[in-house]
Amino acid sequence: MGPGGVDGRGAVSEPGGAAAARSELEDAARRAEARRGFLIALPAWFYLTLFFVIPLGIVAVYSFATRSSTGRTVLSDWNFDSYRRLWDSLVVEIALRTLLLALATTLICLMFAYPLAYYMATRRPALRNVLLILVMIPFWSNFLVRTYAWKVLLGSDGPVSQLSQALGGEPIRLLFTNTAVIIGLVYGFLPFMVLPLYTALERMDWSLVEAARDLYADGWTAFRKVTWPLSIPGVVAGSILVFIPTLGAYVTPAILGGAKTTLAGDYIVSQFLAARNQPFGSALSMGMMLIMLAATIVYFRWFRPSGRDL
Amino acid sequence: MAAAVALQGVSKAFGDVYAVRELDLAIRDGEFFSLLGPSGCGKTTTLRMIAGFEFPTEGSLQIHGVEMALQPPNERPVNTVFQSYALFPHMTVEENVGFGLRMKKVGGTEIAERVKRALDMVRLSHRATAAPKQLSGGQQQRVALARALVNEPEVLLLDEPLGALDLKLRQAMQTELKDLQARVGITFVYVTHDQGEALTMSDRIGVMHEGRLLQVGTPQEIYERPTSRFVAGFIGEINLLPATVIDHDSVRLAGGRLVAAATGVAPGSEVTVALRPERLELYGVNEVIPTNLNTVRGRVTRRVYFGDVFFYDIDTTDGVIEVKEENRPGVDLHEIGEEAVVAWDPAASTVVER
Numbered sequence: 001m002g003p004g005g006v007d008g009r010g011a012v013s014e015p016g017g018a019a020a021a022r023s024e025l026e027d028a029a030r031r032a033e034a035r036r037g038f039l040i041a042l043p044a045w046f047y048l049t050l051f052f053v054i055p056l057g058i059v060a061v062y063s064f065a066t067r068s069s070t071g072r073t074v075l076s077d078w079n080f081d082s083y084r085r086l087w088d089s090l091v092v093e094i095a096l097r098t099l100l101l102a103l104a105t106t107l108i109c110l111m112f113a114y115p116l117a118y119y120m121a122t123r124r125p126a127l128r129n130v131l132l133i134l135v136m137i138p139f140w141s142n143f144l145v146r147t148y149a150w151k152v153l154l155g156s157d158g159p160v161s162q163l164s165q166a167l168g169g170e171p172i173r174l175l176f177t178n179t180a181v182i183i184g185l186v187y188g189f190l191p192f193m194v195l196p197l198y199t200a201l202e203r204m205d206w207s208l209v210e211a212a213r214d215l216y217a218d219g220w221t222a223f224r225k226v227t228w229p230l231s232i233p234g235v236v237a238g239s240i241l242v243f244i245p246t247l248g249a250y251v252t253p254a255i256l257g258g259a260k261t262t263l264a265g266d267y268i269v270s271q272f273l274a275a276r277n278q279p280f281g282s283a284l285s286m287g288m289m290l291i292m293l294a295a296t297i298v299y300f301r302w303f304r305p306s307g308r309d310l
Numbered sequence: 311m312a313a314a315v316a317l318q319g320v321s322k323a324f325g326d327v328y329a330v331r332e333l334d335l336a337i338r339d340g341e342f343f344s345l346l347g348p349s350g351c352g353k354t355t356t357l358r359m360i361a362g363f364e365f366p367t368e369g370s371l372q373i374h375g376v377e378m379a380l381q382p383p384n385e386r387p388v389n390t391v392f393q394s395y396a397l398f399p400h401m402t403v404e405e406n407v408g409f410g411l412r413m414k415k416v417g418g419t420e421i422a423e424r425v426k427r428a429l430d431m432v433r434l435s436h437r438a439t440a441a442p443k444q445l446s447g448g449q450q451q452r453v454a455l456a457r458a459l460v461n462e463p464e465v466l467l468l469d470e471p472l473g474a475l476d477l478k479l480r481q482a483m484q485t486e487l488k489d490l491q492a493r494v495g496i497t498f499v500y501v502t503h504d505q506g507e508a509l510t511m512s513d514r515i516g517v518m519h520e521g522r523l524l525q526v527g528t529p530q531e532i533y534e535r536p537t538s539r540f541v542a543g544f545i546g547e548i549n550l551l552p553a554t555v556i557d558h559d560s561v562r563l564a565g566g567r568l569v570a571a572a573t574g575v576a577p578g579s580e581v582t583v584a585l586r587p588e589r590l591e592l593y594g595v596n597e598v599i600p601t602n603l604n605t606v607r608g609r610v611t612r613r614v615y616f617g618d619v620f621f622y623d624i625d626t627t628d629g630v631i632e633v634k635e636e637n638r639p640g641v642d643l644h645e646i647g648e649e650a651v652v653a654w655d656p657a658a659s660t661v662v663e664r
């Protein structure tokens with residue numbers, strides 16, 4: 001701004017000197033604020049850099065490296081060979097299977113979690129808290145232990161199979177199938193779907209639903225036109241929280257899945273350990289992160305229009 | 311012709327707490343009817359039963375002669391304007407207004423026309439494509455009105471629709487609502503705890519207290535002929551003087567003074583004489599007072615200046631009496647500490663229960 005003058009509406013603006021002095025003060029305050037923010041975030045920065053950024057960098061670098069005949073990684077002769085191998089039919093098949101499984105898990109979680117979250121959010125406040133605690137109880141014991149429990153449940157002489165036989169049917173062997181993996185994943189990730197959905201529904205202004213009913217919508221239509229669109233942020237958050245980790249799931253498929261149902265996580269581990277091919281394993285990891293990133297972006301884009309202004 | 315809304319013996323209990331008890335009420339077709347009462351008296355519950363959001367525990371509820379007590383809201387020919395407006399945040403103004411018509415499967419061109427007319431009516435056509443939260447409180451209020459009225463309901467229900475607006479806007483909207491109601495001729499059932507609002511807008515008022523409907527009448531009847539101590543005390547300023555009935559047209563005040571008042575209850579009954587401050591006159595002790603007036607003598611203990619009026623507190627043996635006198639030439643001023651006589655026409659008083 002120039003030195004003191006008259007602006008368009010005829011009001012006298014401040015003399016330039018005073019304005020400059022004030023903006024200097026403001027700048028100083030802003031800088032101090034930024035410095036404070038940086039200091040507060042420092043431990044987190046440090047942690048993330050050490051355990052996330054640096055390893056990620058190593059993986060990125062390795063993905064362009066070469067594997068020597070002895071299985072050592074040679075940090076020269078940079079090339080795209082490992083990335084080219086990502087289009088092998090075996091890799092594509094594993095990727096598709098993993099995607100499909102993650103998608104199925106997410107959908108099933110959504111189908112189970114939505115009614116539950118809806119039920120919880122419409123209870124009395126005291127009961128809501130009890131239900132919330134119940135949903136979180138599985139976290140009290142170790143994930144690995146719980147997955148082994150499923151192994152017992154789904155085995156050929158487990159309770160599921162026994163029940164089927166008691167009813168005069170065939171023994172059911174679910175263990176080491178895709179179904180078993182999905183059951184395990186749904187079980188493991190259901191709370192991650194329930195919690196964001198619950199949060200979204202709990203914040204719902206139910207008078208909006210009443211308004212829809214008042215304006216001649218029946219119960220189902222009111223849900224479709226009001227409750228569902230307004231709960232989309234919860235659906236998006238929950239779906240991402242389930243979809244992304246299931247894409248990379250390793251423990252559950254390793255315990256409950258069979259050899260024929262190799263998934264991405266399992267395959268990557270095998271490249272690093274059994275095959276001792278770190279460059280290819282790294283390229284696989286990078287590819288998977290790209291898919292996750294793309295999926296997340298698509299998901300947000302896809303749901304944005306109906307969930308606007310929330 | 312059947313009443314627009316008729317409630318008979320309607321009660322509503324939440325658990326074992328009764329929010330509404332044995333309510334009998336007939337709201338006439340085309341009238342502006344207000345439900346007035348203090349917080350928690352059951353106004354909203356009554357309105358929600360008419361809308362269909364709550365079902366009566368007991369009793370019958372008819373809309374234009376059709377039993378509706380247990381119909382869901384979407385099957386009732388009524389629409390509601392919510393206190394918080396309840397505009398759909400994920401829809402534009404015109405989508406909000408057209409919602410009811412879309413649900414009723416009205417044709418696209420007709421919807422567009424009717425939505426436009428409704429928005430014209432509330433002077434918001436220029437904001438048709440705005441999101442509700444881009445509008446001011448008063449504008450949101452008008453969208454809510456348009457969204458309900460566009461459906462041409464038989465009865466419009468409004469639950470403290472002006473409660474969230476500031477005083478100035480509230481007064482402007484009161485006039486606007488009243489005009490609108492006269493123009494569209496739809497029956498309005500209006501819930502408020504603001505007595506001024508109820509008095510100025512309504513054709514008739516129903517006063518509720520603790521779940522019961524105490525009195526139904528025109529604003530004038532409610533104000534000037536309250537039938538209960540609660541109604542007398544709830545609406546406007548009023549003096550409530552304890553008294554004992556002597557016969558059908560006189561009572562003895564607590565201080566022993568005998569005054570004329572139509573009673574209608576048995577001699578010896580303990581009652582309250584209700585007197586509006588503006589119906590009282592103050593005389594100096596030496597002035598000649600018309601003999602048909604009741605008089606009580608006391609001392610001026612307080613005088614408050616309101617610009618157009620003065621309020622006086624007169625300490626008498628029958629209690630402190632508040633008098634409202636206009637500030638205009640010819641009305642004498644009285645000083646604090648002075649003796650004065652409070653006088654009123656017997657017809658200006660109402661006798662209610664103790």
Ligand SMILES: Nc1ncnc2c1ncn2[C@@H]1O[C@H](COP(=O)(O)OP(=O)(O)OP(=O)(O)O)[C@@H](O)[C@H]1O
Nearest residue numbers: 324328329347348349350351352353354355356503
């Ligand atoms: N859903 C409910 N569950 C339990 N009690 C309720 C419920 N709704 C209302 N009540 C009770 O019923 C009584 C009447 O409530 P209501 O909302 O009808 O009052 P109101 O006259 O509208 O008051 P306000 O002026 O504060 O809005 C209150 O005591 C209230 O606590």
Ligand SMILES: [Mg+2]
Nearest residue numbers: 353354355469
């Ligand atoms: Mg209320």
